[in-house]
Amino acid sequence: MSQLRVMHFMNQFFAGIGGEDKADTPAGLIVGQVGAGKRLQELLGKSAEMVVTAYCGDDYFAAHSRQAIDAIRKIAQDHKVSLVVAGPAFSSGRYGFSCAQICHAMADLPGLVCVTAMHPENPGLETYRQFKDANVYAVPTAKSAAGMGEALAKIARFALKIASGSEIGPSAEEDYIPRGVRKDVWMAKDGAERAVDMLLAKLAAKPFLTEIPGESPETVPIALAIGGLAKARIALATSSGVIAKGNPDNFKAHKNVQWKKYSIQNLDTMKNTDWDVLHSGYNNIFMKDNPNFGIPLDASRRLESEGAFANLYPYFYTTSGCNASVPVMQQLGREMVSDMKAEKIDGVIMVST
Amino acid sequence: MVAIQLGASRVVTGTKIPNPCGDVNLPPENDRELRREIVKCALEALQTNLSGARTFVPKVSFTSG
Numbered sequence: 228m229s230q231l232r233v234m235h236f237m238n239q240f241f242a243g244i245g246g247e248d249k250a251d252t253p254a255g256l257i258v259g260q261v262g263a264g265k266r267l268q269e270l271l272g273k274s275a276e277m278v279v280t281a282y283c284g285d286d287y288f289a290a291h292s293r294q295a296i297d298a299i300r301k302i303a304q305d306h307k308v309s310l311v312v313a314g315p316a317f318s319s320g321r322y323g324f325s326c327a328q329i330c331h332a333m334a335d336l337p338g339l340v341c342v343t344a345m346h347p348e349n350p351g352l353e354t355y356r357q358f359k360d361a362n363v364y365a366v367p368t369a370k371s372a373a374g375m376g377e378a379l380a381k382i383a384r385f386a387l388k389i390a391s392g393s394e395i396g397p398s399a400e401e402d403y404i405p406r407g408v409r410k411d412v413w414m415a416k417d418g419a420e421r422a423v424d425m426l427l428a429k430l431a432a433k434p435f436l437t438e439i440p441g442e443s444p445e446t447v448p449i450a451l452a453i454g455g456l457a458k459a460r461i462a463l464a465t466s467s468g469v470i471a472k473g474n475p476d477n478f479k480a481h482k483n484v485q486w487k488k489y490s491i492q493n494l495d496t497m498k499n500t501d502w503d504v505l506h507s508g509y510n511n512i513f514m515k516d517n518p519n520f521g522i523p524l525d526a527s528r529r530l531e532s533e534g535a536f537a538n539l540y541p542y543f544y545t546t547s548g549c550n551a552s553v554p555v556m557q558q559l560g561r562e563m564v565s566d567m568k569a570e571k572i573d574g575v576i577m578v579s580t
Numbered sequence: 581m582v583a584i585q586l587g588a589s590r591v592v593t594g595t596k597i598p599n600p601c602g603d604v605n606l607p608p609e610n611d612r613e614l615r616r617e618i619v620k621c622a623l624e625a626l627q628t629n630l631s632g633a634r635t636f637v638p639k640v641s642f643t644s645g
Binding site: 447449452461467509510520527 | 587611618
């Protein structure tokens, strides 16, 4: 068994540089272990040596992630490490994000394994689930640093398994957060037999484990009806990718990650000379020719003037919803709704394609 | 169908994926009328209290989709 050389990545706080006032600290290194790293080294014993600690301020990473990643990648290469430990980040969003980004950026280095640790609801895990890097693992932790001891024990157990050279099994057996990776393995029984076994177990109300867990959509509570439309402010929204002419906000036609609102004040219809359409999930020709298909402004203005509702909100909300990641879109939806609430919008007509 | 599976509770039937609020096969005047009916139907949906998800169908005839 060869000794693993380990780089530990932490944010400015856990690396002992300072709190929020030091969050703009650029990436740097400390030889050996710092803070929680010392305890981790004890747990790892002789099978691994934590040779270097890399750190970066949370805000610096958010604003200059490219530079930070390059610097930290170089530290890992200069110190010839074969294991990167990032975190634990618990439920800290910026820290979780940097841990996951750094692990992803290292994933192409040959022979390197990355272990990060954070709470399962940390938004940093979005990167982890999206890239499904074969040599990056995230272990679940508690929400706060009160769970440090347990988190370090889990990281150490994982690191020792890697040091021993044995293969890492499925997430359910090894206690890491599933990445959604499916591996081909030989089974004693073929698929038909396993399916019948599962069915028999289900009929007998016995426990069984599905091989393809379904994604269960979020349960959305049904909003109450609008009391009186006569007093209601209505907004238009769309996921069809109707955007400002020339795409000044750099929307992406697929895997888009943002939303915008554009002014329709003093406009009575959506003219094709004013708007573009960016969405690679359907043929955009008709929508480009008549953006009222996605933002029915002409009809809404007529109904507004007829008194069908009090007034039309002077902006429309838009995103491009093609091939997008569900958690990202859920986040965009939450942001849009919070803006709509702040703008005292009573009802929204959302056109999807 | 997809909208309801994904958790939307007030769903209005549109024309077609590339032109949900309108119909490219109709003359402009009729297309505008159709769009008005779809938006009217959406306003109707916003005023309806529901105990479960429901699809609202506008009072129009689609030429396609």
